[in-house]
Amino acid sequence: MNKVVDKVITEKCFHCGDTILTPIRFDQHQFCCVGCKNVYELLSQNNMCAYYSLENNPGQTIAQPILDSSFTYLDDEKVSNQLIQYKDEHTAKVIFFIPAMHCSSCIWLLEHLYKINPHIQQAKVFFLKKELHISYNPQQTNLREVVTLLSRLGYEPAIHLNDLEERVKKNDQRKLSYQIGVAGFCFGNIMLISFPEYFGLDTFSKGQFSKLFGYINLVLSLPVFFYSAQDYFKAAYQAIRERFISIDLPLALGIIIMFVRSVYEVVTGTGIGWFDTHASLVFLLLVGKWFQQKTFDTLSFDRDYKSYFPVAVTKINEHQDLTIPVTSLQIGDRIRIRNNELIPADSILLRGEAHIDFSFVTGESAPVKKVHGEIVYAGGRQFGSAIELEVVKKVSQSYLTQLWNNEVFAKEQSSVMQSFQQVVSKYFTIGLLLLAIGSGLYWLRTDVVHAINAFTAVLIIACPCALALSSPFALGTAMRILGRNKFYLKSTAVVEHLAHIDTLFFDKTGTLSQPTHSKMVYHGEQLSYGEQQLIASLVQQSIHPLSQKINNILSVNETLEVIGFKEVTGQGITARVMDKQVYIGALGWVSGGIEQANENKTTKVYVRIDENVKGYFELEHVYRKGLDSVLNQLNKTYTCSLLSGDNDSEREALLPYFSKHSLMYFNQQPADKLECIRGTISKGKQVAMIGDGLNDAGALKAATVGISITENTAHFSPASDVIMDADVFQLLPSFFKFSKATLKVIHISFVISLLYNLVGLAYAVQGTLSPLLAAILMPLSSATIITFTTAATTFAAKRNQLK
Amino acid sequence: MNIIFLLIGCSFCLAIAFLLAFIWSVKSGQLDDDYTPSVRILFDEIPNKTNEDDSSKTD
Structure with missing residues (x-):
C-alpha cells in the first residue's frame, strides 16, 4: 500500500527536498510542512530567494515550531555572557556551532543574515568547522533574537551545557x-x-x-x-x-x-x-x-555528558513558565519536559504520562513507562505528552553523571602502549651513541681532530630523519584514508593501537541493533482488512510509542470513528469502533483481568476484538545491515563479545552471530561495562570497545581503542578514540586489516631508512663524510621514505577495498 | 664581480618580503579555513528586484 502512495506523489518539497505527503501550496511552490513554507515566506519577504537557486532544495525541515519563549534563557545575563566572546557598546561577537550547515546555499544564507535582521553587522561561516561567527549591535538586538532567527530559518545553533564553561583556545x-x-x-x-x-x-x-x-x-x-x-x-x-x-x-x-x-x-x-x-x-x-x-575539525572526540545535555529547561513557576539555564536548576524545582526533550536531572514524576527512551543512556531498547511518584533518571528522552517533574538531585550529581567521576576520566591516558617508533628508537639511540663514541675513541689514538670529526659525523649522518618521518607519513596517510571512509580517528597513534587489538566488545542497542528502525510484527490469527482498520483507528488515538509503531505497519487508507476512548497507563487502550469493543495492550488488559503488568522481557502487545483475542504484536529486533558478515569475518581473528545494558531477551537472536568463545553480558550498568573492559585489559588483552551511548562512555574511555558509532557525526557521540559513521559499519573488518597493513608499511620503511643510515655511517666512521654527500643523502632518504610510505599505504587501502 | 653583493641583497629583500607576507596570511587567519572562501567568491550580489527567475538554477 505504501508503495502505491510513493508512486502517486513524487513531488519534492521546494524547501527541504523531502517527499511531500500532503502538499501545502504557496507562491507556485509546494511544501511538505508549514515549517518549510514559513522559512520560504520569510526569505521571499526579504528578497533572499537566491538561497534556492544556488542548490536544489537546500533547506532543513523544521520539526517543531519555534516558540518565542524557546530561548528566553538567553536573556539571562550569566548565560549570554558565557556565550558571547567579546562585547562593547556597539558590537557583540559570538560563535555558534550549527550542525545543519551542509551546502553553499547554507553559507550564502547565513552570511546574508543582515538582510533579515539589519542589526547583525557581520556573519562569517567557517564551513569545515560548521561555525558561524556573528557580530551584532547589542543596543538594537540581542542574543535571543539572533538565535531565534537562526532557528526559524532551520539553522538552530547547538548550544550545550559545556558551552557555558570556559573554552580552551588552541593555537598550536x-x-x-x-x-x-x-x-x-x-x-x-x-x-x-x-x-x-x-x-x-x-x-x-x-x-x-x-x-x-x-x-x-x-x-x-x-x-x-x-x-x-x-x-x-x-x-x-x-x-x-x-x-x-x-x-x-x-x-x-x-x-x-x-x-x-x-x-x-x-x-x-x-x-x-x-x-x-x-x-x-x-x-x-x-x-x-x-x-x-591532521584533525577532523567538525568532530569532537572528548565530549562528556555536558555536550549531550541541553542548556535550558522550562521551570514551572506560580504565575508562568520560565526557561532557565540547567546549571541554575535547584533541588525542589518543578520542571516541564515536552515531547522529545531530555530530562536534565534526576527527578520525581509529578504529572503526566512518561514514556522515556533510555536507549542512549542505559541501553534498554524499549521505552520505559514511569508512573507518578517514580524516580526518573537524567538523560532519558520523553516521548508523548508533556510531563511535570520535581528535581531531586543537581545536574552534576545525577545517577548518570556519576560515571564521569570514575578515575578513568580523571587522567588523560598516557599512551597505553609504546608505539613501534618508540621501541625502535630506544635501541637505535643506544646503538648510535655507542657507535659515535666507539669511532671517536678509535681515531683518538692517532688524531684528535679526526676523532672529533668522526664522532660528530656519525651523529649528523645517523640523525634519524627518515626514521622519524616514516611513522608520521604512513600513519597520517592512513588516517586520511580512514577519514575518507567515514572512520574518523582522534590522532594518528590510534592506527597503531588498532593494529594491536585482539579482543572486541560490542554494545547492543544502537550499535548492533537499531531500535529506531525496529518494527512491530504480528503473530496470531490472520487479520482482515476491516480488522486492521479497527486497530489502526484505535492506535491512532494514542501517542504511546508502541501504538505509533503498530500504526506504521498497518496499511489502512481511512480510519473509522472511535467512541469512548480510554487509555490506562502501563496497561493498554480500548474504545468502541464500528460497534465493536477493541482492546489493545498488555496480556492482563486484554484478558480482562486487572493483574499488574508482568515483567515480560519482550514487548508484546495483544489485540482483542469483542471477546476474541486475535493475537499479538511483537517488537522485531532490527540488526545493522551486514552484521552477519562483519561478525563472521571478525570472529576469525578476534574474540568478539557482547556487553549490553539491556535485558537478555535477544540472547537467542544474537547467538548465531557470535562464536562459541564469545562472552555475552547483559544487564550491564555503565560502571559494570567499565570494569569489564578494565578487567580484560589487566589480563594483558588489547581491547576495542564499540558502542554508541552515554552508558558506554566509561567503557570507551577505558578500552585501548574506543570506537563510537553514530548515525550522524554532527550529533553527540561520547568521548572516544574513533568516531565511525554507522553507514560504514560493514567495513569494520577492513579497517582493522588496513591498520595492520599500515603497521607493516612502517616496518618496511624503517628498514629502508636504516639502510640509508648504514651507507652514510660507512663514510662517517672513517671521518671522511663531506657536507655535499650529507646534503644529497639526507633529502634523498627522506624523499624515498615519504614516497614509499604514502604509496604503500594507499595501495594497502585499495587492497582492503577502502576508498 | 662585486655586482653579486648587490644581487644577493636584492634577492634577500624579496625573499623576506614573501616570508612576511606568509606570516601575515597565517596571522590573519587565511589558513584556518580553506573551503568557505572558495564558495563565497562565487556568490553574486543580491538583485534588488523581486524574485521571479526560479528557472535559472545553477548546480
Missing part, C-alpha cells in the same frame, strides 16, 4: 605554520647560497665569496635552530627528565651537533658546514609533524 596549528614557513624560507635560501660551493665555482674569486656565503648561511640558520627546531629540544629535554628514550633525543642531538660544528667550521674558516642539511632536516621534520596533525 598556527605556531607550526610559522615554524614551517621560517624553516622553509631559510632552507631554500641556504641551498641557493650553498650551490656555488658544491660545484666548486668559487675558485676564481680566491675564496672571497666562500667566506661571505658561510656567514650568510650562519645567519640564516639561526632562526631555524632557535625558533623552528625548539620543540624538538623541549621534547628531548622532557624525555631525559623522565628517563625515557624517544626518537626526539637523537634528533635533537643531531640538530645541535650539526649546528655547532657548522658554526665552528665557518668561524674558523675550515669549511662551509652542514647548514643546508640542518635546515632541510628541520623543515622536513616539521612538515611530517604537520602531516600527522
Whole structure:
C-alpha cells in the first residue's frame, strides 16, 4: 500500500527536498510542512530567494515550531555572557556551532543574515568547522533574537551545557605554520647560497665569496635552530627528565651537533658546514609533524555528558513558565519536559504520562513507562505528552553523571602502549651513541681532530630523519584514508593501537541493533482488512510509542470513528469502533483481568476484538545491515563479545552471530561495562570497545581503542578514540586489516631508512663524510621514505577495498 | 664581480618580503579555513528586484 502512495506523489518539497505527503501550496511552490513554507515566506519577504537557486532544495525541515519563549534563557545575563566572546557598546561577537550547515546555499544564507535582521553587522561561516561567527549591535538586538532567527530559518545553533564553561583556545596549528614557513624560507635560501660551493665555482674569486656565503648561511640558520627546531629540544629535554628514550633525543642531538660544528667550521674558516642539511632536516621534520596533525575539525572526540545535555529547561513557576539555564536548576524545582526533550536531572514524576527512551543512556531498547511518584533518571528522552517533574538531585550529581567521576576520566591516558617508533628508537639511540663514541675513541689514538670529526659525523649522518618521518607519513596517510571512509580517528597513534587489538566488545542497542528502525510484527490469527482498520483507528488515538509503531505497519487508507476512548497507563487502550469493543495492550488488559503488568522481557502487545483475542504484536529486533558478515569475518581473528545494558531477551537472536568463545553480558550498568573492559585489559588483552551511548562512555574511555558509532557525526557521540559513521559499519573488518597493513608499511620503511643510515655511517666512521654527500643523502632518504610510505599505504587501502 | 653583493641583497629583500607576507596570511587567519572562501567568491550580489527567475538554477 505504501508503495502505491510513493508512486502517486513524487513531488519534492521546494524547501527541504523531502517527499511531500500532503502538499501545502504557496507562491507556485509546494511544501511538505508549514515549517518549510514559513522559512520560504520569510526569505521571499526579504528578497533572499537566491538561497534556492544556488542548490536544489537546500533547506532543513523544521520539526517543531519555534516558540518565542524557546530561548528566553538567553536573556539571562550569566548565560549570554558565557556565550558571547567579546562585547562593547556597539558590537557583540559570538560563535555558534550549527550542525545543519551542509551546502553553499547554507553559507550564502547565513552570511546574508543582515538582510533579515539589519542589526547583525557581520556573519562569517567557517564551513569545515560548521561555525558561524556573528557580530551584532547589542543596543538594537540581542542574543535571543539572533538565535531565534537562526532557528526559524532551520539553522538552530547547538548550544550545550559545556558551552557555558570556559573554552580552551588552541593555537598550536598556527605556531607550526610559522615554524614551517621560517624553516622553509631559510632552507631554500641556504641551498641557493650553498650551490656555488658544491660545484666548486668559487675558485676564481680566491675564496672571497666562500667566506661571505658561510656567514650568510650562519645567519640564516639561526632562526631555524632557535625558533623552528625548539620543540624538538623541549621534547628531548622532557624525555631525559623522565628517563625515557624517544626518537626526539637523537634528533635533537643531531640538530645541535650539526649546528655547532657548522658554526665552528665557518668561524674558523675550515669549511662551509652542514647548514643546508640542518635546515632541510628541520623543515622536513616539521612538515611530517604537520602531516600527522591532521584533525577532523567538525568532530569532537572528548565530549562528556555536558555536550549531550541541553542548556535550558522550562521551570514551572506560580504565575508562568520560565526557561532557565540547567546549571541554575535547584533541588525542589518543578520542571516541564515536552515531547522529545531530555530530562536534565534526576527527578520525581509529578504529572503526566512518561514514556522515556533510555536507549542512549542505559541501553534498554524499549521505552520505559514511569508512573507518578517514580524516580526518573537524567538523560532519558520523553516521548508523548508533556510531563511535570520535581528535581531531586543537581545536574552534576545525577545517577548518570556519576560515571564521569570514575578515575578513568580523571587522567588523560598516557599512551597505553609504546608505539613501534618508540621501541625502535630506544635501541637505535643506544646503538648510535655507542657507535659515535666507539669511532671517536678509535681515531683518538692517532688524531684528535679526526676523532672529533668522526664522532660528530656519525651523529649528523645517523640523525634519524627518515626514521622519524616514516611513522608520521604512513600513519597520517592512513588516517586520511580512514577519514575518507567515514572512520574518523582522534590522532594518528590510534592506527597503531588498532593494529594491536585482539579482543572486541560490542554494545547492543544502537550499535548492533537499531531500535529506531525496529518494527512491530504480528503473530496470531490472520487479520482482515476491516480488522486492521479497527486497530489502526484505535492506535491512532494514542501517542504511546508502541501504538505509533503498530500504526506504521498497518496499511489502512481511512480510519473509522472511535467512541469512548480510554487509555490506562502501563496497561493498554480500548474504545468502541464500528460497534465493536477493541482492546489493545498488555496480556492482563486484554484478558480482562486487572493483574499488574508482568515483567515480560519482550514487548508484546495483544489485540482483542469483542471477546476474541486475535493475537499479538511483537517488537522485531532490527540488526545493522551486514552484521552477519562483519561478525563472521571478525570472529576469525578476534574474540568478539557482547556487553549490553539491556535485558537478555535477544540472547537467542544474537547467538548465531557470535562464536562459541564469545562472552555475552547483559544487564550491564555503565560502571559494570567499565570494569569489564578494565578487567580484560589487566589480563594483558588489547581491547576495542564499540558502542554508541552515554552508558558506554566509561567503557570507551577505558578500552585501548574506543570506537563510537553514530548515525550522524554532527550529533553527540561520547568521548572516544574513533568516531565511525554507522553507514560504514560493514567495513569494520577492513579497517582493522588496513591498520595492520599500515603497521607493516612502517616496518618496511624503517628498514629502508636504516639502510640509508648504514651507507652514510660507512663514510662517517672513517671521518671522511663531506657536507655535499650529507646534503644529497639526507633529502634523498627522506624523499624515498615519504614516497614509499604514502604509496604503500594507499595501495594497502585499495587492497582492503577502502576508498 | 662585486655586482653579486648587490644581487644577493636584492634577492634577500624579496625573499623576506614573501616570508612576511606568509606570516601575515597565517596571522590573519587565511589558513584556518580553506573551503568557505572558495564558495563565497562565487556568490553574486543580491538583485534588488523581486524574485521571479526560479528557472535559472545553477548546480
